[in-house]
Amino acid sequence: MIERQNVFVVDDDQAARESLRWLLESVGHRVACYASAREFLDVYDGKVPGCLVLDVRMPGMSGLELQNHLLERNWCLPVIVVTGHGDIPMAVRAMKSGAVDFLQKPYNDQVLLDRIQQALELCNQRRRNHDELAQIQARHHQLTPREREVAALVVAGNANKVIAIELGLSPKTIEVHRANVMFKMQAHSLSELVQMYMRLQTDGAAASANAETHALT
């Protein structure tokens, strides 16, 4: 039995969303239906995990606009876009706006259910990543300015002596700072520390960049 997870359905056609609820409930999902993008945004706060099944063409706010709203708010809710008649440009736009899948009606139910399952796993994965990153960021925050300097040089592969000369400190002091960095970052080895720094640089920067670009559009 699949774990009960949330699926949000946004479609302006009542029969389409209610029939989807019936299908998804048959495999044990918890389904919430919304008649418009606006209605969904009014209710959803970004905290509840799940996946969003979205009809791309709706009066008022379109599916694409809703996707952009999600990106702007940096919510990691995976989106599956469905459409009655899609074309390639539309699919490209949907994927660029962060959709994990693009399905055309009428779809095979097993395909949809599989994609929903994948999306839900992706959501969990994203959440785990998100939480981990948040933890690393919090730990990094605890470092003193001097410790951050030392850590940056350590991660860059410099030996203690080199760092000591560079910072004009004694190798002994560097060793103390280095031990503090390893302790505060909860890194058990140098390679672990390097991995943490890489995530801080790539994921952290990507997340903030994402938020920035979509705040502009």
Add this chain to the structure above:
Amino acid sequence: MDYPTHPLAWVWLLALLALMAGLVLYVTRLNLRLRHSKRVLETEIDERCRAEDKLAENENRLRQIIASEPECVKLQSLDGILLEMNPAGLRLVEAGQPSEIIGTSVYNIIAPEFRDDYRALSERVFAGESGVMEFQIVSLKGRLRWMETHVVPLCDARDKVIALLGITRDITARKHAEDEVRLHYRELAHASRVNTMGEMASGLAHELNQPLAAIANYSRGCLRRIRSGAGTVDDLTLAIEQVCNQADRAADIISSLRRFVNKEDSPPRPQDLHAIVREAMLIAGPEASQHQVEIILELAATMPPVLGHAIQIEQVVLNLVRNAVEAMDDVPPPQRRLELCTFLEDDMAVVEVRDNGPGLSREMQSRIFDPFFTTKAAGMGMGLPICRSIVEAHGGTLVSLANPDTTACIAAEGAGLIFHFTLCLAAQEVEEVIHD
């Protein structure tokens, strides 16, 4: 010789002479007067003769004019007996001899469905009015022909109506030409509908996909529940009911499409205008939602039946709605609003389609009903002219106005257009409304 010697004899003689002279004088005068009278009489007779000649000539001329008149001229009594008819008239009714038709009733040749109207017209003429009427006759040789007659009362010197004077012409050829035009117009309207359908095909495919997708979801949901043993009979019944509803929905869409592209040939009938509007919205709905246009229907609380062809009226509504939808492409999606309202005005049904698109310049607006005038890249420019002919053939008018709701905004914001058309109400309903 003896002269009278008696003194008195002279006196007698003189008296006699005087008497004779007087007599001669009198006779001469009498004679003169007689001659004068004779002369007067002679000129009078001359004049009268001339007048009579002239009269005869005039009458002859009139007869010749009437006889050579290419249109039928006839005199008829109140009860329909034909008193006189010119040769053109005889030819019109295909009578060989005047005796075949003069003295008989005109109602013998008027086609039965027009007799009551003709009788009413005759009665009005004998009451002093004149009139015009189109009707069909069956000629003496059995041919059906269309006539147009102008009738006036013929009065005597005391202004009493003594006959109906009718001038009638054969309009069969014109009627056939009109039928031909009507047929062409019907075919053009049909071609335009088929064209519209073609343009809307992708949107309609989407509209059909919705119920089909819903049917698939419901039935697969049922299967999964049945296989896992999870579904209760009540749940499954509800889902299957939904399957039926959605199948009906798909069938409705298909039948309305089929009806829409049909060539319609039925006579105009009283129609439910609101049902027609909803039918048009069923077809136009998917396109509107594709363009992210919000449609607001404001239908009158009561709407008596209108007279006309349902499909043609639907075609007009659909065309206007599609134009309005496309007109708002440059407006940001949340502001795209289309209002369709119906109301009654001056005993006519009115349909208005309003958009808040950019509107048109006065010059463009004056040309939008011209054939082949279009503002669209792929447009033919025939939609609105066909709409206007349809509305006019229904006895109504189609006009475009600037939308006053939005003219207050600056031009860049969009002024929008209103298309306003009227339709006749079915006759008996007009009376009911008046009685109300």
